[in-house]
Amino acid sequence: MLRTNFRRILATVKEANLSAPIDVKNSASSSHKASLQPLLDIVRSDLDDTNQIILDRMHSDVELIPTLARHLIAAGGKRLRPVLTLGAAKLCGYEGDRAKKLAACVEFIHTATLLHDDVVDESNLRRGNETANALWGNQASVLVGDFLFSRSFQLMVEDGSLEVLRILSGASAIIAEGEVLQLMNVGDVSLSEESYYEVIAAKTAALFTAACEVGAVVADRSTEEIAALGSYGTNLGVAFQLIDDALDYSSEQQALGKAIGDDFREGKVTLPVLLANRKGDTEEQKFWARVIEDNQVDGDLEKALELIEKHGTIGDTFAAAQEYGAKAKAALDIFEHSIVKSALLDAVDFAIERAY
Amino acid sequence: MLRTNFRRILATVKEANLSAPIDVKNSASSSHKASLQPLLDIVRSDLDDTNQIILDRMHSDVELIPTLARHLIAAGGKRLRPVLTLGAAKLCGYEGDRAKKLAACVEFIHTATLLHDDVVDESNLRRGNETANALWGNQASVLVGDFLFSRSFQLMVEDGSLEVLRILSGASAIIAEGEVLQLMNVGDVSLSEESYYEVIAAKTAALFTAACEVGAVVADRSTEEIAALGSYGTNLGVAFQLIDDALDYSSEQQALGKAIGDDFREGKVTLPVLLANRKGDTEEQKFWARVIEDNQVDGDLEKALELIEKHGTIGDTFAAAQEYGAKAKAALDIFEHSIVKSALLDAVDFAIERAY
Numbered sequence: 001m002l003r004t005n006f007r008r009i010l011a012t013v014k015e016a017n018l019s020a021p022i023d024v025k026n027s028a029s030s031s032h033k034a035s036l037q038p039l040l041d042i043v044r045s046d047l048d049d050t051n052q053i054i055l056d057r058m059h060s061d062v063e064l065i066p067t068l069a070r071h072l073i074a075a076g077g078k079r080l081r082p083v084l085t086l087g088a089a090k091l092c093g094y095e096g097d098r099a100k101k102l103a104a105c106v107e108f109i110h111t112a113t114l115l116h117d118d119v120v121d122e123s124n125l126r127r128g129n130e131t132a133n134a135l136w137g138n139q140a141s142v143l144v145g146d147f148l149f150s151r152s153f154q155l156m157v158e159d160g161s162l163e164v165l166r167i168l169s170g171a172s173a174i175i176a177e178g179e180v181l182q183l184m185n186v187g188d189v190s191l192s193e194e195s196y197y198e199v200i201a202a203k204t205a206a207l208f209t210a211a212c213e214v215g216a217v218v219a220d221r222s223t224e225e226i227a228a229l230g231s232y233g234t235n236l237g238v239a240f241q242l243i244d245d246a247l248d249y250s251s252e253q254q255a256l257g258k259a260i261g262d263d264f265r266e267g268k269v270t271l272p273v274l275l276a277n278r279k280g281d282t283e284e285q286k287f288w289a290r291v292i293e294d295n296q297v298d299g300d301l302e303k304a305l306e307l308i309e310k311h312g313t314i315g316d317t318f319a320a321a322q323e324y325g326a327k328a329k330a331a332l333d334i335f336e337h338s339i340v341k342s343a344l345l346d347a348v349d350f351a352i353e354r355a356y
Numbered sequence: 357m358l359r360t361n362f363r364r365i366l367a368t369v370k371e372a373n374l375s376a377p378i379d380v381k382n383s384a385s386s387s388h389k390a391s392l393q394p395l396l397d398i399v400r401s402d403l404d405d406t407n408q409i410i411l412d413r414m415h416s417d418v419e420l421i422p423t424l425a426r427h428l429i430a431a432g433g434k435r436l437r438p439v440l441t442l443g444a445a446k447l448c449g450y451e452g453d454r455a456k457k458l459a460a461c462v463e464f465i466h467t468a469t470l471l472h473d474d475v476v477d478e479s480n481l482r483r484g485n486e487t488a489n490a491l492w493g494n495q496a497s498v499l500v501g502d503f504l505f506s507r508s509f510q511l512m513v514e515d516g517s518l519e520v521l522r523i524l525s526g527a528s529a530i531i532a533e534g535e536v537l538q539l540m541n542v543g544d545v546s547l548s549e550e551s552y553y554e555v556i557a558a559k560t561a562a563l564f565t566a567a568c569e570v571g572a573v574v575a576d577r578s579t580e581e582i583a584a585l586g587s588y589g590t591n592l593g594v595a596f597q598l599i600d601d602a603l604d605y606s607s608e609q610q611a612l613g614k615a616i617g618d619d620f621r622e623g624k625v626t627l628p629v630l631l632a633n634r635k636g637d638t639e640e641q642k643f644w645a646r647v648i649e650d651n652q653v654d655g656d657l658e659k660a661l662e663l664i665e666k667h668g669t670i671g672d673t674f675a676a677a678q679e680y681g682a683k684a685k686a687a688l689d690i691f692e693h694s695i696v697k698s699a700l701l702d703a704v705d706f707a708i709e710r711a712y
Contacts, residue, residue, distance in 0.1 A: 060533055060536075061533075062533045062536045062537050062540070063540075064536050064539070064540055065532075065533065065536055113502075116498050116499070116502060119475060119494050119495055119498050138475050138494055139475055139535075139539055140536065140539060142472050142475050142498055142501075143472070143532050143535045143536045143539065144532070144536065145498075146468075146469075146472060146505070146528070146531075146532040146535075147529055147532035147533060147536070149502070149505065149528075150525055150526075150528035150529035150531075150532055151529055153509055153521070153525035153528070154522070154525045154526060154529060156521075156525075157518055157521045157522045157525055160518060162513055162516060162518070165509070165512075165513045165521065166510070166513045169506055169509035169510045169512075169513055170506075170510060172502070172505075172506035172509070173503055173506035173507055173510060175502075175506075176421075176499050176500070176502040176503035176506055177416055177417075177418045177421065177503060179495075179499045179502075180416075180418045180420050180421055180496065180499045180500065180503070181418050183420070183495055183496060183499065184418070184419075184420055
């Protein structure tokens, strides 16, 4: 079953990848700056309830658990994934309370994966990677992640839908597979584009997919509509991760005082690097091979940024994100026009344009 | 719901703890060396199927996942927890296939917790704690644990019982709470007995409880019978952990070439230490405070063993385990005599006598 889901997601990704290139300039749907605000406005009241459920249900008498969970959860963030569950439910005309609790489940799973991402190895520490877990240690990050993950399944059991449990347990397994795959790919400068998309489809898009599907499931919609919202989520998730990977090399980010180069330091081969390596001459490829395989010295990040700039691979990555964004929008074609649909379309532009 | 379960387990533990002491000499039920063999013989065929399910379902196209999982799962071990699920189902006269798959779920959860236990912090590495994760790193241990945990829930969804999902998601949350609690207690030499039992009830006994309850649930038994098997599991689990904690300071273990003193090095306060500290004079208590708070030097383990021997606290720990073992056996009183019941009673003696 897992394999089937995984394949379906990959198939969606590959299909999108092989489609005709989108004209980047014309694909921005309007002249206004894209915003998540319309969607946030629509789900505002539900999201308040979801936030309350999150706070209530991350409680444990074991104090370190809510303390550490709060560090990540209450720190805010966009709550993009639960917003998608609530938005998808709204698109399907759902008016009940179930989506709020299931949106909290989605956020718990997301937070658990963030906590587990924080876990580092000695080698990473040596590379200067300091994460939130520095405050409490690896073991606490792992265990609190486990708690939130378990709590998420407890909430799903309370909800009582085996279909929801199937979707979210499947997504969780795929996320773990994607993260392991990414780990195995570290330092491999000759990573194929296909392998790169395989990782981001699993580690990021799988939860976007599930978050959207759940919204349609609680509304008792048809298989076709569930699949359409799933496809919207998958393609949005891939676009979102592409932009994340681009931002890690973005000078705008740097100008705003945000850290860049995390992926570079960790030897993660993302699309901007993968393409720069492919477009580079022999000497440049030697550079990439050395730095990605972990022999970095001072000035290497600057050189990497220079080569990425030279070959325009941030632009290529944005273009790919636009392409997936267009697929995400097209997936909603089967739904009639509504303000909710319009807000979900805007959310796609937001996910991409946040880069500019 | 979680809290209720947690409290119920704790209540069982406290009740047992306050009961009249058991005469250790007379509590060994027969003259033969206790063995798990009768129970293993009874579930042999089912266990073969469970092992096959485990091997089949830990598969992933992401090669590192089955490789790493195999390291722990195929390494064998007693499969005590899945054996309990199969045995409990047999005691309840269950003849179907569901228990086999759910026994695999229980083993996956156990393996996930073992993998997550492998995760270490720099401080631990400095203390000389080298675990299986040295082979693949912290991140891989975490992620493969996550995969097995997710896969376990996928198998439960296939089974389709919300009651089973409720029991095992609840147990998983309690296990995480217990592990966090244990982490918070590290280095606290004045830990109360109550706090010690709270940790082992959660980190160990909760899964024993759930493993046994699930066997009764698939057999559609009454709430009373489910609770009785749950109580058997809880008390057996506490006894099992007490013996584990005793073995970590056992000279017999050392004579067999097995490592001892892991808990000591990690600053974990277990019953043998907790009691030795309490019974010690001022100078001895200063010793315990220093070594448990992580200022160990050469010869400290030897001194600790000497004090534990002096105060007979390994014997005290065995006596406590006997007490919980007796409670576990008494919990099965409501079931008629059968060879399965007899084998489950033998399993209790085995869990305790493996120490001798």
